[in-house]
Amino acid sequence: MRIVIAEDAAVVREGLVQLLRDRGLEVVASVGDARALLTAVAEHRPDAVVADIRMPPAHRDDGLRAALTLRERYPDLGVLLFSQYVETRYADRLATTGLSGFGYLLKERVVDVADFVDALHRVAAGGTALDPEVVSQLLSARHRHARDGLAALTAREHEVLALMAEGRTNAAIATALDVSQRSVEKHTAGIFTKLGLPRTEEGHRRVLAVLRYLGA
Known part of the structure; x- marks a missing residue:
């Protein structure tokens, strides 16, 4: 080696x-x-x-x-x-x-x-x-970053993320909030950005966003 x-x-x-x-x-x-x-x-x-x-x-x-x-x-x-x-x-x-x-x-x-x-x-x-100490501090840092990201969300973005956590599609979220689907897409993009989620598959980012929401 x-x-x-x-x-x-x-x-x-x-x-x-x-x-x-x-x-x-x-x-x-x-x-x-x-x-x-x-x-x-x-x-x-x-x-x-x-x-x-x-x-x-x-x-x-x-x-x-x-x-x-x-x-x-x-x-x-x-x-x-x-x-x-x-x-x-x-x-x-x-x-x-x-x-x-x-x-x-x-x-x-x-x-x-x-x-x-x-x-x-x-x-x-x-x-x-x-x-083990490295693992502990890395996990603490990730939880802190998640909380900070959630704190930066607007009230509407919190609503969108909560409905996302229920497993609703963008169309279903738009109906529930009485807004356009394009508006939901804009809020969703804002959520991904503030949570620091990478540009991968849309479904993958939705899962990560929900995990952050539930974990925090």
């Missing part, structure tokens, strides 16, 4: 390199910033990357944003985030790209080297390795 490591702390980076090599893994590159991570992956096309979240150049969530870019460019690449923090802003977006080949572990919780190596193997093979 070919690995790229991205960690700005030189001692930690070299320790990870040695740790993985001692266990038979091939570390093809080890870098100290997010830009170098993108370059190394493009050059070596590894099976997986291990990336810290806070790295240069900004020392904020550069590693996390680089991981999101890598997921978009290389869907089959395993990405294992390894950090002291849970950053939900981009981690939630990473999770929504699909949990296959995605891992997020907190450094303080990884006390067994064998567990870390096993998690890396799972991610490289298309599996998932998520710290």
Whole structure:
């Protein structure tokens, strides 16, 4: 298995390199910033990357944003985030790209080297390795986003969504509210936008909107 490591702390980076090599893994590159991570992956096309979240150049969530870019460019690449923090802003977006080949572990919780190596193997093979605290915070963030989106709906959009939750079609909703079907379509589009639902099949978005409504 070919690995790229991205960690700005030189001692930690070299320790990870040695740790993985001692266990038979091939570390093809080890870098100290997010830009170098993108370059190394493009050059070596590894099976997986291990990336810290806070790295240069900004020392904020550069590693996390680089991981999101890598997921978009290389869907089959395993990405294992390894950090002291849970950053939900981009981690939630990473999770929504699909949990296959995605891992997020907190450094303080990884006390067994064998567990870390096993998690890396799972991610490289298309599996998932998520710290329980990461799962908890991601779920909390999603519920919060859902509540915020519902709060942004107008009174009429709430009525439309409530009728949508009853399983009514746009035509049936128009009849119930005594408005045109075109008006219902406009309100429905507004609901999808405010809830941040992607442009997929209409039926799929209706299901997601109803789930947000019922969940909140």
